[in-house]
Amino acid sequence: ARSTQVDVAKMDELLSWLKKQNIYAIAKFPALRDYTFGLNNVPFGLPHKSGRGLWMDDNRCYWLNPGSDGALNFLVSLVEELKAMGFNEVLLGDFRFPATDQIKFSGSKSETLDSAAQRLTTACATNQFCLSFLVDDTGFTLPAGRTRVYLENRTAADVKILAEELMLETPAIHMVFLTDLKDTRFDAYGVLRPITSANLDELS
Secondary structure (H helix, E strand, C coil): CCCCCCCHHHHHHHHHHHHHCCCCCEEEEECCECHHHHHHCHHHECEECCCCCECECCCCCEEECCCCHHHHHHHHHHHHHHHHHCCCEEEEECCCCCCCCCECCCCCHHHHHHHHHHHHHHHHCECCEEEEEECCCCCCCCCCCCEEEEEECCCHHHHHHHHHHHCCCCHHHHEEEECCCCCHHHHHCEEECCCCHHHHHHHC
């Protein structure tokens, strides 16, 4: 996504309020989609197979190469900054390769993502801080440690199958569904639903 200015003072104020309410704070950002970083760091992006610059998605955003040391170092710095701000967990969204045949990439995409996740976890996850990954591939290998895998746009009928496919040691702890559905089959695992105004009123 294109970079936007963040009001750090307001963010600190919000995090302070969340802590007073004993709310677990999760920061989410698109890990491998970054227009500005891609623009300024072409060697760390995914090149177009034509050889003419980096591949760009329909939203005119560049994607980073998860096999690149430069891209991973950039992600570590972002996660560490969010950790220092006071977030309990960081969720790396878009932790995948783009769904296109127009990029030039050699090697195994799944192995590259697994290796990148392991390196990020080793660098960032601690006993007090969780690093998580929003993925679309159930072949993803979740690194050991304080980590979780998030899934979205899934039906409740598929939750048990997904838990088996991901081969998690403790799926009830390490698997989280992002959904606005109220189906209780999600509740056997982690589930995050959108906050409503009624929820906020309860906290005030």
